[in-house]
Amino acid sequence: DIQMTQSPSSLSASIGDRVTITCRASESITDYLNWYQQKPGKAPRLLVFGASRLQSGVPSRFSGSGSETDFTLTISGLLPEDFATYYCQQSYGTSYTFGQGTKLEIK
Amino acid sequence: QVELQESGPGLIKPSETLSLTCTVSGGSISGFFWNWIRQAPGKGLEWIGYMYYSGSTNYNPSLDSRVTISIDTSKNQFSLELKSVTAADTGVYFCARVAETDYYYYMDVWGKGTTVTVSS
Numbered sequence: 714d715i716q717m718t719q720s721p722s723s724l725s726a727s728i729g730d731r732v733t734i735t736c737r738a739s740e741s742i743t744d745y746l747n748w749y750q751q752k753p754g755k756a757p758r759l760l761v762f763g764a765s766r767l768q769s770g771v772p773s774r775f776s777g778s779g780s781e782t783d784f785t786l787t788i789s790g791l792l793p794e795d796f797a798t799y800y801c802q803q804s805y806g807t808s809y810t811f812g813q814g815t816k817l818e819i820k
Numbered sequence: 821q822v823e824l825q826e827s828g829p830g831l832i833k834p835s836e837t838l839s840l841t842c843t844v845s846g847g848s849i850s851g852f853f854w855n856w857i858r859q860a861p862g863k864g865l866e867w868i869g870y871m872y873y874s875g876s877t878n879y880n881p882s883l884d885s886r887v888t889i890s891i892d893t894s895k896n897q898f899s900l901e902l903k904s905v906t907a908a909d910t911g912v913y914f915c916a917r918v919a920e921t922d923y924y925y926y927m928d929v930w931g932k933g934t935t936v937t938v939s940s
Contacts, residue, residue, distance in 0.1 A: 714881060747926045749865075756914055756933055757865065762926035800865055804918075804925040807878045809855075809867040 715739055715803050719812035725820040730791045734815045736784045736801035745805035748777055748786045751814075752797045760799075761786065793819075822847035824915050824931035831937050838902040838938075842915030842931055849873050849891065853918035854898045855927060856889060860911040870918060871898060905938045912936075 716739040726732045736746065744764035749757035759768045761777035764784055774789045788795055796819050801812040828840035842854070856868040869879035871889040879887045883902070891898040902909060912935050916927040 745924065749927075751865075756916075756930035757927070758930075759926055759928050762921070762928075763924035766921070766924070768926075768928065802865075802867075802927070808880060809870075811865040811867060814864040 714808060715742060715806055715810055717801055717803055717810050717812040719799075719801055719815050721815060722813065723816040723818065725818050726791055727820045728791055728793060731787065731789045732791060732817065734786045734799055734801075734817075736779075736786070736812050738782045738784075738803055738805075741781045742803045742805035744780050745803055746777070746779065746784045747802045747804060748775075749800045749802065750795075750797045751800065757800065788817075791817075822917065822929050824917065824929055826913060826915050826931045826934035828913075828934060828936070830935055831939065832905060833940050834906055834938055835904055838900070838905050838909065838936060840900045840913055840915075840934065840936070842898050842900075844896045844898075844917075849893050849896045849898065853925070854889075854891065855916045855918055856900045857914045857916055857927075858909075858911045859914070859933075860908070863911070868900065868902075868913075907938050910936060910938045 718737045720735045746764045748761040751757040765777045776787045798814045798816045823845045825843045850873045853870045855870040871877045886903045888901040912933040914933045915931045917929040919928040
């Protein structure tokens with residue numbers, strides 16, 4: 714199985730900050746990497762697919778990059794609505810796996 | 821737009837079989853992969869498995885021996901069965917559609933989730 718490891722597990726930041734979340738795969742997944750945002754009590758929301766492709770309707774302050782085993786999600790200019798938990802997910806193999814999540818909190 | 825709605829019992833007893841259904845509205849079930857994902861209280865997301873509309877399936881290896889996903893194209897529904905449940909199966913269960921663009925696969929539409937508690 715492909716394991717996905719996110720860092721950090723939690724992160725404190727202020728409105729307007731630029732933050733980066735990292736996701737590492739246990740083996741190469743080329744660019745079959747997706748990012749989701751989840752708020753408490755809600756279903757996850759797709760932000761980025763194919764490592765860097767922004768889903769329709771997602772603000773441009775979100776961006777994804779990376780390939781092979783190392784990926785990042787960057788949020789430039791945090792807004793109050795961005796405080797949530799973020800998950801990466803690989804779709805390279807026939808089985809999918811999620812990272813453990815990164816909780817982004819207000820400082 | 822496409823919407824998904826999970827349904828099923830909120831409380832089941834240990835050793836019983838969990839059965840959930842996801843109803844797809846606003847679009848066809850054909851042409852897509854359909855997933856189940858769960859989330860234990862306070863924990864992260866765990867992929868359970870998916871079924872292609874034509875019938876092929878793939879399950880999380882850690883749950884493979886207990887999981888069955890099926891699809892009813894005539895009702896635009898797909899279902900999850902999880903056998904021999906324990907308290908560790910308690911959580912929120914989500915259904916989700918997998919879409920494809922340029923061979924990239926991603927979960928673009930999700931149900932709101934349904935809470936399942938395993939308790940005697």
